[in-house]
Amino acid sequence: MKRQLILEDGTVFVGNSFGSEIETIGEVVFTTGMTGYQETITDPSFCGQIVTLTYPLIGNYGINREDFESIKPAIKGLIVKEAATYPSNWRSDLSIHEFLQAKGIPGIEGIDTRKLTRIIRKYGTLKGAICSIDESPEEIIERLKELELPNDQVKQVSTKNPYPSPGRGHKVVLVDFGSKHGILRELNNRDCDVTVVPYHTTAEEIISLHPDGVMLSNGPGDPKDVPEAIKMVQNILGKVPLFGICLGHQLFALACGADTYKMKFGHRGANHPVKDLRTGKVVFTSQNHGYAVDEASIQQTELEITQINLNDGTIEGLKHKKHSAFTVQYHPEASPGPEDSNELFDEFLKTMELCKGKEKQHA
Structure with a gap:
């Protein structure tokens, strides 16, 4: 299913949905680790943020029971270039899609994460929304500009x-x-x-x-x-x-x-x-x-x-x-x-x- 990532500066990315299908709004940030996506997703310091993983292939070794950094993930959403459908690791219990789906966290894949990272590096962190392909970008951008993010993380x-x-x-x-x-x-x-x-x-x-x-x-x-x-x-x-x-x-x-x-x-x-x-x-x-x-x-x-x-x-x-x-x-x-x-x-x-x-x- 197609969905959009819309930034407050007017940039729109179209990609594919994985994880939960709910819509979400948060501060879009990027992290550069090549491995450790499970620890990143469950790190409470990412509370309220939509996290971009710059490494192109995410989820290839699945989700296991040992690598959690909190019981309940607090991220608002996940952005990746490609989410592995079939993980391959002897410790793997779930795919990243199954995990995000179970935790109610939406994801978007298939977008140019390199371009997105360059935008954040140039302009700083931006508010963004992961939403349905049917939503009006103009209306979402207006909402993002007016939105005050919570400060009780x-x-x-x-x-x-x-x-x-x-x-x-x-x-x-x-x-x-x-x-x-x-x-x-x-x-x-x-x-x-x-x-x-x-x-x-x-x-x-x-x-x-x-x-x-x-x-x-x-x-x-x-x-x-x-x-x-x-x-x-x-x-x-x-x-x-x-x-x-x-x-x-x-x-x-x-x-x-x-x-x-x-x-x-x-x-x-x-x-x-x-x-x-x-x-x-x-x-x-x-x-x-x-x-x-x-x-x-x-x-x-x-x-x-x-x-x-x-x-x-x-x-x-x-x-x-x-x-x-x-x-x-x-x-x-x-x-x-x-x-x-x-x-x-x-x-x-x-x-x-x-x-x-x-x-x-x-x-």
């Missing part, structure tokens, strides 16, 4: 209630702004005793759990739309070691007096080079964000820039000069992508051990 994907993920090691509170399963998996692999809490949990509630450390997760949208989390970070800073990833990194920066801004088209993919300014080491990273920390705003804070992106010079890592707190803009847990920076979880453990040692000395 974190609320949509965060856990509603705290829950434990037991271990016998360090007690960690993971604040869920839309956390990927990969973060919890890495903490569990290190035997951490994790309590996952909702995005609006207060500093007092977190401290009452007596954690050895607090992790600020990834998540979707503008960090300035989560003021309660900024206040929480301000009140917890210096009381317990802190490690932030992606949205957690941005919230940490805002809490420390820095500023953030919306990027033209963001960083989404599994091949972004990041340089550590302390060691000179370069790692390739998995990224998914549309906002970044403003470098000029760092000067008035007690933050130190630890890492930068080699493609565009944007900030990729921060560290507090006085307190045990550090953050990165990328995803050290990968899923999908390279695991070059996985050792940051070990650094977090060492930070917690060091702080516990100091507490014992003062006791």
